[in-house]
Amino acid sequence: MVSRAYREGLVTHKISTFEEFRAAISTYRLPRVLLAALELDLCTAIGDRSWTLSTLAKKLKVSERGLSILCRSLASAGVLHKKGGVYRNSKLGATALNGNHRAYRGGYLNLIRSHWSDWIRLMESVRSGLPLDHEVPDRLDYRHQFTWAMHHRTLEIAPAITAQLHLGRAQTLLDLGGGPGTYALAFLAKNPRLRATVCDREAALTVAKEIASTHKAGHRLSYVPLDFTKESIPGAYDVIWYSNVLHIYSPDENQAIFRRVRAALKPGGRFILQDAFLRDHEGLYPTQASLFAISMLLSTEQGNTYTASETAKWLKQAGFVSIKPVSIRKGTADWEDGIFEASTPGPRPRMIANQTGSSRSRTTR
Ligand SMILES: C[S@@+](CC[C@H](N)C(=O)[O-])C[C@H]1O[C@@H](n2cnc3c(N)ncnc32)[C@H](O)[C@@H]1O
Numbered sequence: 001m002v003s004r005a006y007r008e009g010l011v012t013h014k015i016s017t018f019e020e021f022r023a024a025i026s027t028y029r030l031p032r033v034l035l036a037a038l039e040l041d042l043c044t045a046i047g048d049r050s051w052t053l054s055t056l057a058k059k060l061k062v063s064e065r066g067l068s069i070l071c072r073s074l075a076s077a078g079v080l081h082k083k084g085g086v087y088r089n090s091k092l093g094a095t096a097l098n099g100n101h102r103a104y105r106g107g108y109l110n111l112i113r114s115h116w117s118d119w120i121r122l123m124e125s126v127r128s129g130l131p132l133d134h135e136v137p138d139r140l141d142y143r144h145q146f147t148w149a150m151h152h153r154t155l156e157i158a159p160a161i162t163a164q165l166h167l168g169r170a171q172t173l174l175d176l177g178g179g180p181g182t183y184a185l186a187f188l189a190k191n192p193r194l195r196a197t198v199c200d201r202e203a204a205l206t207v208a209k210e211i212a213s214t215h216k217a218g219h220r221l222s223y224v225p226l227d228f229t230k231e232s233i234p235g236a237y238d239v240i241w242y243s244n245v246l247h248i249y250s251p252d253e254n255q256a257i258f259r260r261v262r263a264a265l266k267p268g269g270r271f272i273l274q275d276a277f278l279r280d281h282e283g284l285y286p287t288q289a290s291l292f293a294i295s296m297l298l299s300t301e302q303g304n305t306y307t308a309s310e311t312a313k314w315l316k317q318a319g320f321v322s323i324k325p326v327s328i329r330k331g332t333a334d335w336e337d338g339i340f341e342a343s344t345p346g347p348r349p350r351m352i353a354n355q356t357g358s359s360r361s362r363t364t365r
Pocket residue numbers: 147150151154176177178179180199200201204226227228229230242243244245248
């Protein structure tokens with residue numbers, strides 16, 4: 001699991017002196033070095049061999065001096081190992097960063113590279129208040145790549161989180177905006193009697209189906225192609241899991257979605273949300289959640305990050321009850337204090353054989 005300092009961003013306290021400002025503003029350097037390694041596809045080129053700088057520089061068609069200085073930084077960060085003048089991959093470099101390894105996380109690495117290009121253009125969105133590219137979210141190739149990126153991002157987080165969320169006697173779960181279905185599959189793996197449905201855009205579901213076909217619980221997963229800002233959500237579920245979608249939308253849009261979610265839950269059904277919630281009165285912290293709003297400025301029409309208390313207020317207005325935070329072990333969560341749940345009024349659904357929300361919904365397999 002990733003250490004807390006990395007998850008929270010490198011600025012974890014207020015900047016009050018020039019030295020602290022200088023330290024904070026200089027933190028771009030290591031990310032730039034890591035991105036240069038991705039641009040060169042360095043770890044793929046190194047593979048499982050050891051390389052002298054001169055042979056590696058020839059292979060990559062870069063200067064030996066440039067590569068030497070870059071590789072030294074990468075070795076000091078732990079991504080490469082150095083012995084004398086010879087470099088090889090670390091375990092991470094040889095697997096997740098190596099395009100020839102089955103554990104390669106290329107989808108997410110490509111997304112990070114595109115984020116860097118977007119963040120460089122931040123002033124455009126600050127001036128206009130608009131995302132950089134209005135067309136992108138609905139473009140098929142973008143959606144496909146983004147969905148793989150989400151899978152590569154959550155591969156390890158999803159099982160760690162779902163292991164701590166106890167679904168009791170729930171038989172049906174909807175992963176709303178579930179993208180690759182990584183969370184749905186993790187819930188299914190943990191709950192052998194559960195059936196799950198992923199609801200997302202058609203292009204995202206193509207990826208979800210491909211991933212589920214390689215997963216042993218994949219046959220218990222169904223799919224609902226839908227735009228839930230425009231249409232109601234079919235079915236009646238015991239649990240709806242809503243992870244990392246809230247920040248895409250405005251307060252009004254979120255409230256409308258919450259009403260649709262409520263209508264798609266059985267009485268006593270559970271709505272479990274995960275997002276980068278702000279926790280303090282002024283809506284500043286955790287720092288990671290404030291910084292994440294910048295990504296929403298760059299990529300969405302009206303997205304933002306929200307305080308836990310305003311989200312709870314929207315849930316209450318949509319008719320939810322028993323709104324409460326869910327504790328997750330430190331270091332295993334996607335966001336610090338990032339999960340809470342609410343219920344629809346009524347007793348918790350009882351186990352009824354052969355009756356599932358997904359079997360009554362508009363699903364495709
Ligand atoms: C940031 S991703 C999160 C994916 C996954 N839930 C996770 O936590 O890893 C947001 C997902 O919500 C989906 N989504 C956003 N708005 C949607 C809408 N109006 N209708 C259907 N899906 C939507 C996107 O296509 C995307 O797959």
